[in-house]
Amino acid sequence: MSLKRIAPGATLFGLFLFGIAACAPGKPEIVSHPADNPTQLSDWGLFDVSGGALELNEGVHPYDLNSPLFTDYAHKLRTIWVPSNAPAVDLNTGGVPDLPVGTVISKTFYYPKSEPGASEVLKSNDPTGQVNPALSNLDTIRLMETRLLVRRELGWEPVSYVWNEAQTDAVLTKIGDVKPLTLVEPDGERVDFAYIVPDINQCAGCHAPNNTTREIQPLGVRARHLNKPYAHNGEDKNQIAFLTEQGILKPAEDAATLPANADWTDHSLPLEQRARSYLDINCSHCHNPAGPADTSGLDLTVDAAVGPALGVCKLPIAAGSGTGGRAFSIVPGAPDESILIYRLETTKPGAMMPELGRSLSHAEGAALIRDWIASMDGDCSS
């Protein structure tokens, strides 16, 4: 199963390619390391932080998602870089595009500081992305970590970096870290929590959505998450259309007919659509019919039929303390009797959902799921 075992012939070809790219002159060049992981994030050449801002190097494209995963209110800068000579790949309705060997997807986790220079961080909405600089003033930002997914010969591999205190570079980690943080709420209340940098094995906890093949996959780079506008040079452009223009994607259908999840914060959209989109991105990497949580029989993918498999009147299987003393995953009309709400709201490690990626509960997200369950008709008594 180890992805480190590499077919020699194919890899030599890959090395040749990347070797060329690495030797071009000028500012830090993008280097897609084909086998081993450099100790510094800067060795990948994705970003330039030398000027007090975070600039994306050429060919590194930012994107965001209709609804993102909640990670303790961290903001996220997502980018994708694809070797320039690679052909465009198909983007189908459901799956992950088969991006070329050498592709580097990055996600940088950061918080706005409570004030410039402070160590405390602000709870705030993740802003709409900008292109360059992607983060304009690093004095006002606390960079936490940058996670990479690198497409190598035998598949995707996760690589993880933790930013240094001076925010000049990030350092490779395998075993992750625990960073005590204080989150300042809009009303001034302070919440201490442990920001967890996962270890590399834990990447598979989310990024191996099929627990039989256990292939590592990107999660956000799918049609239904990407299908939204992003401001490039002040102009809103559909991300799939943009990545198509860049020669990266080749949509199987016109982008207008590709699926799009809802922005869970967009109150103009139907409640159910927002709730299902939220559960999809936060839960379905495990709670899908082939995922690690298929042991529970609970399927929270965006198109799962409403019924016991979606949790309606469903008995827990191995929830342990995760039941919160409640009998069913979802009791229509009764969020306070629904296990789903308990598991979203609790912060006990043995009970909370998702199992990884948060130490805090996402009050706003849980409120959305509460509203959705409250709006359901029926009961579980018969």
Add this chain to the structure above:
Amino acid sequence: MRIRTALLATSALILASCGQATETDAPEADISAEQALMTQLIDAEPGDVIEIPEGTYNFNRGLSLTVDGVTIRGEGMDKTVLSFADQIAGAEGLLVTASDFTIEDLAIEDAKGDALKVNEGENITIRRVRTEWTNGPSQDNGAYGIYPVQTTNVLVEGNVAIGASDAGVYVGQSLDVIVRNNRAEYNVAGIEIENTVGADVYDNVATNNTGGILVFNMPELQQEGRVTRVYDNQVFANNTDNFGHPGTPVASVPAGTGIIVNSNDDVEIFNNEISDNKTGNIIISSLFTTGYSESSTSESFDPYPEGIFIYGNTFTGGGEDPDTPELALARIMLFGEDGRLPDIIWDGFYDEAKQVDGVTPDALRICIDNGDVGILNANGPSGFTEPSTEMSPFECSLEKLPAVDLGRS
């Protein structure tokens, strides 16, 4: 390994030629023993044996292993202790998503969720491992001690499981399983076989749990369990108050249950020593008596326990203080203030749709061939109001089930 080394050299050469000083995969300096173990789990290659010396190791995050063919070995279940008392993240002590996995001779203590979970894999061996919540039975304890799920060819032997707020040893949704020589104490369920096909459970000791040995089927899962043999076990004094979390299936198990079969089929219970379980030494029941709601299952799920064969067991005591109002009433009604319930209790639910000429076909019957042992039919369909001790419907025998063969030497 040879290929990796060669590549590393090539890669370094190319980068060096561009004037970049690049180290690859440098070891992390000054790491603790805990961090070293985490690193070993991440760097593991098929065939690796990760040996953990005697000592107590304190983790604040859960551990995981994702590589096939790895053995984790301590120096003994009382010597090598992985403690998760300080755990702040992760739903397990150790989560394994890999095949050809062996873990032996260590302890996992005080995990915040499950102690050891193996989620999907083949050829799993869990041997002489102790999983324990060290402050005794408590609802604050994690759910499962030893927890292989969706696994095939599984050997769980010589382990000790203490204090789980669900099951000490829990084998779920698996195929071809042997659970032997384990000791399960002070859990809600001592040993639980759930939605599993082909399990032999023998030579175990289950005591001081709420229920000693459980053979369960739950709805809405990928496979319904059947073919389990429970034999040569000692199942005594499982009278600990149920400290399971309300809503979990085991929360419905009455305190004082020796062996319970719930909604499972083709189960053989023989040659066990079963004693002093205050509700009942053996209970056969359906999901109807365990918090079941018809709206929560698909029509394809079979809630009835069928093809149950009980013989050759030794019973002593038990049944004198049942933990459910229905059974407590039945005891007094039928046996008086000082009486005790029979050694076998059936909730009385059967599948009317499968009756042929008003009787249950032979292969689906509950058969008892155990000397003068008695039964209580609690007669659930009548609302538990007309219990019966009539033995004749159960005087039959079933074809014996095959032994599980793991094909190991």
